[in-house]
Amino acid sequence: MADPMKIRASAKDGITEVKVLMSHEMETGQRKDSSGNLVPAHFITELSAEHNGKQVLAAQFGTAVSKNPYLAFKFKGGAKGDKLAVSWVDNKGDKRTDEVQIN
Amino acid sequence: MSTRLPAVLAAVGFGLAGTAIAQGSTMDEIAKYREMLADGNPAELLELKGESLWKTPRGPKNASLEQCDMGLGPGKLDGAYAQLPRYFADTRKVMDVESRLVHCMVSLQGFQYEDVTRQWFSRPGKESEIEALVTYIGGKSNGMKIDVPARHPEEARMAKVGEYIFYRRSGPQDFSCAICHGQDDKRIRLQDLGNLTTQAGAGMAMSTWPSYRVSQGAVWTMQRRLIDCMRQARWPEPKYLSDSVIALQVYLQKTASGTVMQTPGIKR
Amino acid sequence: MNMQRREALKAGGGLGLFGLLAAAGLITPGQARAEWNKSAFDAKSIEDTLKALGATGAQSSTDIQITAPDIAENGAVVPVGVVSALAGVEAIAILIEKNPNPLAASFMLPAGTEASVQTRVKMGQTSDVIAIVKAGGKFIMTKKEIKVTLGGCGG
Numbered sequence: 417m418a419d420p421m422k423i424r425a426s427a428k429d430g431i432t433e434v435k436v437l438m439s440h441e442m443e444t445g446q447r448k449d450s451s452g453n454l455v456p457a458h459f460i461t462e463l464s465a466e467h468n469g470k471q472v473l474a475a476q477f478g479t480a481v482s483k484n485p486y487l488a489f490k491f492k493g494g495a496k497g498d499k500l501a502v503s504w505v506d507n508k509g510d511k512r513t514d515e516v517q518i519n
Numbered sequence: 520m521s522t523r524l525p526a527v528l529a530a531v532g533f534g535l536a537g538t539a540i541a542q543g544s545t546m547d548e549i550a551k552y553r554e555m556l557a558d559g560n561p562a563e564l565l566e567l568k569g570e571s572l573w574k575t576p577r578g579p580k581n582a583s584l585e586q587c588d589m590g591l592g593p594g595k596l597d598g599a600y601a602q603l604p605r606y607f608a609d610t611r612k613v614m615d616v617e618s619r620l621v622h623c624m625v626s627l628q629g630f631q632y633e634d635v636t637r638q639w640f641s642r643p644g645k646e647s648e649i650e651a652l653v654t655y656i657g658g659k660s661n662g663m664k665i666d667v668p669a670r671h672p673e674e675a676r677m678a679k680v681g682e683y684i685f686y687r688r689s690g691p692q693d694f695s696c697a698i699c700h701g702q703d704d705k706r707i708r709l710q711d712l713g714n715l716t717t718q719a720g721a722g723m724a725m726s727t728w729p730s731y732r733v734s735q736g737a738v739w740t741m742q743r744r745l746i747d748c749m750r751q752a753r754w755p756e757p758k759y760l761s762d763s764v765i766a767l768q769v770y771l772q773k774t775a776s777g778t779v780m781q782t783p784g785i786k787r
Numbered sequence: 788m789n790m791q792r793r794e795a796l797k798a799g800g801g802l803g804l805f806g807l808l809a810a811a812g813l814i815t816p817g818q819a820r821a822e823w824n825k826s827a828f829d830a831k832s833i834e835d836t837l838k839a840l841g842a843t844g845a846q847s848s849t850d851i852q853i854t855a856p857d858i859a860e861n862g863a864v865v866p867v868g869v870v871s872a873l874a875g876v877e878a879i880a881i882l883i884e885k886n887p888n889p890l891a892a893s894f895m896l897p898a899g900t901e902a903s904v905q906t907r908v909k910m911g912q913t914s915d916v917i918a919i920v921k922a923g924g925k926f927i928m929t930k931k932e933i934k935v936t937l938g939g940c941g942g
Binding site: 431444446461462470471472473474475476477478479480481482483485486487488489490491492493 | 823824828863864865866868883886887888890891892893894895896897899900901903904905906907908909910
Binding site: 544545548549551552553555556733734736787 | 855863866907
């Protein structure tokens with residue numbers, strides 16, 4: 417199973433800032449292993465962030481997003497204690513959802 | 520994560536940021552690059568993983584590492600990393616964080632030494648448990664001062680051995696650590712080199728490991744840092760957890776003592 | 788499990804994340820979005836990528852800023868942010884001109900989400916980074932060159 421994400425979400429002056437670190441190899445499909453075989457592409461393809469169940473960001477990634485992807489964004493609204501959830505799925509169907517409270 | 524001081528950093532080897540080298544805007548832009556990476560260090564993912572590995576009962580004895588004594592008593596991790604390496608009466612050896620951790624995994628959890636150390640650093644697709652655990656243990660010393668006075672006779676002896684290794688020229692290039700890291704204001708191409716014979720230089724180097732290497736996509740431990748330094752000096756590579764590597768750490772930590780830890784770091 | 792849910796899960800394989808989330812009850816069907824844009828991510832030129840994104844003819848604009856260092860010490864991890872003060876920004880895409888597949892990431896911004904995203908991308912070499920923004924149904928773009936160095940001893 418995929419390792420947990422690290423999510424920070426803080427509300428200030430009516431804006432919530434979200435910073436996410438995901439644990440993922442993000443293999444490009446262009447790297448060769450020690451025996452010269454291409455390592456198949458393995459990367460997060462889609463991500464969604466929801467504030468109290470309402471979508472606040474949707475993203476699509478290609479293989480050029482760095483290993484252990486980082487993402488930061490801001491949305492209007494959000495109060496301390498509200499739920500902020502982030503979900504991703506990769507090209508092999510692995511997925512992960514983590515949730516934090518906005519502080 | 521938000522309470523952590525940004526573990527800023529400089530070059531990767533034992534680099535030192537901000538020396539007055541006339542690189543002007545280039546250095547400014549490199550500093551900007553490092554700053555943008557410091558907020559959101561992927562090493563924090565490894566801290567989470569390390570914490571779970573520390574607390575989960577595992578191995579033939581189905582035990583967690585919570586009774587592991589890193590020098591301050593069983594399970595006491597706050598500040599432990601900043602005070603390593605140190606002498607341990609139970610093994611009668613000076614041990615660093617990694618040799619002590621492996622000792623605990625063998626003695627408390629019943630793992631075989633060979634199995635524990637096989638994956639002492641990660642390769643693409645094969646994460647290292649040791650890296651995760653060391654990142655977690657290191658994080659428990661974030662914000663604390665390095666304190667390795669090396670007063671115990673065995674620690675003092677190891678500090679001397681480390682100092683000797685630091686200055687000893689060896690290998691096909693007749694190279695020593697001191698050639699690159701024994702003077703102020705040296706650099707290799709864009710990377711400023713720290714003077715590890717001073718408290719400021721050693722402090723800058725030692726306080727920011729373990730560190731996430733963006734070029735490797737992995738956290739490097741101090742063992743890996745030093746063993747790779749020796750490889751780059753074209754020396755024969757020491758074995759993982761060798762006394763020579765621990766001795767160098769005692770020497771460097773002693774020199775760095777008093778510097779505040781900013782770990783995990785992030786470097787190119 | 789009711790039949791409707793089972794069918795939804797069975798179909799999940801081809802639905803992408805939002806289909807799966809909808810099937811799992813995590814989001815309402817109304818939130819579900821487009822599938823992963825394979826043709827855009829597989830495109831090998833800027834022109835083909837723009838075409839696949841429906842952004843052909845995007846005009847250069849000063850209403851977008853790319854926040855990134857001029858120089859990256861390592862191309863494996865290059866921080867890139869895109870910010871726009873325009874109202875009604877619906878989507879943002881980040882392209883790396885000289886990568887084998889230029890499109891790195893695209894973002895869809897529901898109303899209320901600020902036109903400000905930051906991520907980290909891989910760059911094979913020094914290249915222009917292009918940001919494309921869709922606002923009020925129109926596409927605009929800007930670009931910035933980022934130099935990639937691999938200086939110093941490898942350690």
